[in-house]
Amino acid sequence: MMKRDGIIASALLLAILGSAAFIAAYFTGGDRLYEGLGIAAAAVGLCIAAAGWAFWIVPEEKVVDEVDTYPSSLDDRATQSGEVSEGLRELTRSRALVALLVAALGSFAAALILPIRSLGLAPDALLFRTRWRRGARIVRDDGTLVHVDDLNVDTVMTVFPEGATGDPQSVVTLVRVPESIPGTASGYVAYSRLCTHAGCPVALYRAQERELICPCHQSVFDVLADGAVISGPADHALPRLPIEIGSDGILRATDDFSEPVGPGFWERG
C-alpha cells in the first residue's frame, strides 16, 4: 500500500514540477521545446496518478445495469400513435388548406435560400478567357519585358501578359527549344501553366524529353506536340499560347488561348 501511495505521490510531484517547468520556460524566452515538455510532464504525472487512483485506491467493483429503457411499453406506443394520427386528422381536415400550406412553406423556403445567391458571381467569361490579347507583350513576374535573347535553349520562365502580372488565370510557361524545330517562334513556345487535370502549376520541365510535368499528380505534357498528354491523369492537352517575336525582339502574344485554361468543367464542352 505504502509503495503504491508513493508512486502516486511521485507522479503528482512530477505534475507540479512539469507545470513549474512550463511556467519557467514561458518567462525565460518561451522555448517551445521546454514549454511542450513541461506540459507533457505535468500530463504524464496526472495520468499516472489518476490511473493509480482508478486501479489501486478505488476498490474494484462491478455494477450491473439493466437495459430496460426501450422500447417503451406497448401502451405508450399505442397511445403515441393514436395522438399523432388524431392530431394529423384534425390538421388536415381541409385538403385545400393543406395544399396551400405546402405552397406557402415552399415559397418561404425558396425566399430564405435566395441569399446564398449573393455569395458569388455567376460563372462567366472568366472561365473561358484570360488576359492575353493580340499584341499583348510578355513580361516576367516583376513586370519586365522578355526579349528574344533572354532565354537559353531548354530553359523555362514563368510569364504574364503586360499589365496583368500575377494574374492566376493568365500565367504561362515560356519554353525555349532549338530554333531549328518548326512551329516555334525562334524556338519559343508558350503553354498555360495551369494543369488541365486539377489546376496545379505545371512547374517542372524535363529538358531531355522536352516534357512539362505537373508535380501534383504527375501529368506529363509534350512541349513539341502542342502540349498533348503523354501520361498521367490529365485528360486534355495543355492550351498553347500563340506568340511571335516583334520587330523590336520583344515577345508578344498573337491572340488569347483558343480554349479555356485549367481543369475541365461542365460548360467547357
Added chain:
Amino acid sequence: MKRVTTIERFLLWVDDRVGTAHFLHHALRKAFPDHWSFMLGEINLYAFVILLATGTFLALFFDPNTAKTIYDGPYQLLDGTPVSHAYRSVMALSFEVNVGLLMRQIHHWTALLFVAGIAVHMGRIFFTGAFRKPREINWIIGFLLFWLAMFEGFTGYSLPDDLLSGIGLRIAVSVLQSVPILGTWLTFLLIGGVFPTKVLLGRLFVLHIYVVPFTLAGLIALHLMVLWRQKHSQFPGLGRTEHNVIGSPLFPRYAAKSLALFMAVIAVVSVLGALVQINPIWVWGPYDPWKAVSPAQPDWYIGWLEGALRLGPPLAVHLFGRMIPSLFWPAVLFPFLLFAVFLIWPWIDAAIRKDRATHHLLDNPRDVPWRTGFGVAMVIFAFGLVAAGGDDVQAKYLHVNVLSLVTFYRVFCIVGPVLGFFVAHQVARELRERHGVGKAPRVRLRRNAKGGFEEEPLP
C-alpha cells in the same frame, strides 16, 4: 452524526431547485464496460477538447486577409518577401507569440490524432458489429463525424496561405468545379469567383472555427446522448446477457480511468508538439498560384483522395457540348459511393444476416467471416490509396518510374482487397471452428473419489 461535505451540500442545493438527485445517483453508478477498446472513442472526445482549446488560442491571432504585405518579421530568410496577411499572422504565431508555435503544432498533431482515432474507433464498431440494431443512429452520427473531421482538418491546414496549402486548395476547387451541371455554380458561390479569390480564406476561416466545429460539437453531444440512453454494448462473457451491461461504475472508478486517458492524450500531443516539427510554413514559403513544391503530400487523412486522384483514369466524357472531367470519377463519384455504402452499412449488414433483432452483445470478429473479410478488404484498399498518394516520393527514393508505381497501385487496389477478403475470411472461419462453441471438445464431468471433478472425453 454524519458530516456533510461542501460538494454534497452543493448538490443538495441544486436538487432543491432542479431535482437532480434521482438522475445523478443513477448516473454516478452507470456501468462502463472495462474492455480497453471501449476507450477508443474517448480519445477522440479528448482530442476534440484539446482542438477547441488550442484552436481558440490560434483563432485570436489569425488574420484571414489575403492582401499582400512585406514580411519584416524575425525569420530572416523571408525578409522583404511579399506575403499575405494570413501567412504573416501564422508566421507571427510561429516566431513571435510565446507558446504560439507550440499551440500550432499541438493543434495540428491533435487534428491528425483526432481523425486517426475516429477511424480506429469506427473499425472497432465495424468489426464487432456494434452498429447493429439499436445502434444504427449512432453509426450514422459517428460516420458523419468522421467526414466532418476530415473536412475540418482540410479547412484548417488550408488557412495559413503557404505554398502547400494553396496547392491543396487549388486542387479542392478544381474537384468542386468538376461536378456535372452544378460544378461551376458551386465554385463561384463558395469562393466568389475564379480561384484564388480575396474572400476565400475568410470564408474558410468561418467554416473552420464556427460552422464545422459547432456541427461537430452538436453531433458529438447527440452521439453521447444516444450512447447514454442506449447504454453500452458489451462482449459476451460471464453473466453478460442481451439485457444487462456489466462494468465499472462511472464514479469514482471509471471517472479516474477516463481522466488518466485525457491526461495521456495531452501528454502524447504535447510531446509531439514539442519535439516533432509539423507543417513548417516558413519552409514551404508563401503561396503564389504559379509556384509549386515537389514532392507534395496532404495530411494523412486526405491521402486516400490524393491517391485516388493519381490513380484515376484520364477519362473525360464529352456529350452534347458539355463535359464531365476525369477528375469527377475519383474525386467526387468514388468518395460519394464509399460514403453511401458505409452510411447504410447497418442495413446492408442486416440484410445479409437476415436479422432484424436487437443486439447488445458484440460479435467476435472471427464469428462473422464475411464482414471481417469486407472490413479487411476496405482497410487494404484505403492503405493502397494512401500509399499511391505518395508515389512521387517513393519513385524518388526507390529510383523507379512513377508510371510503374501508378500501374502497381492500380493493380494493388483491386487485387489487394480481393485477396485480403479471402485470407481474412478463411482465417476467421478457421478461428471460429477452433474456438467456436459448436466445436468445443465434448466432455462429461465426473465427481471422483476425492470429491473433485474430472473430465471424461466423449466421442
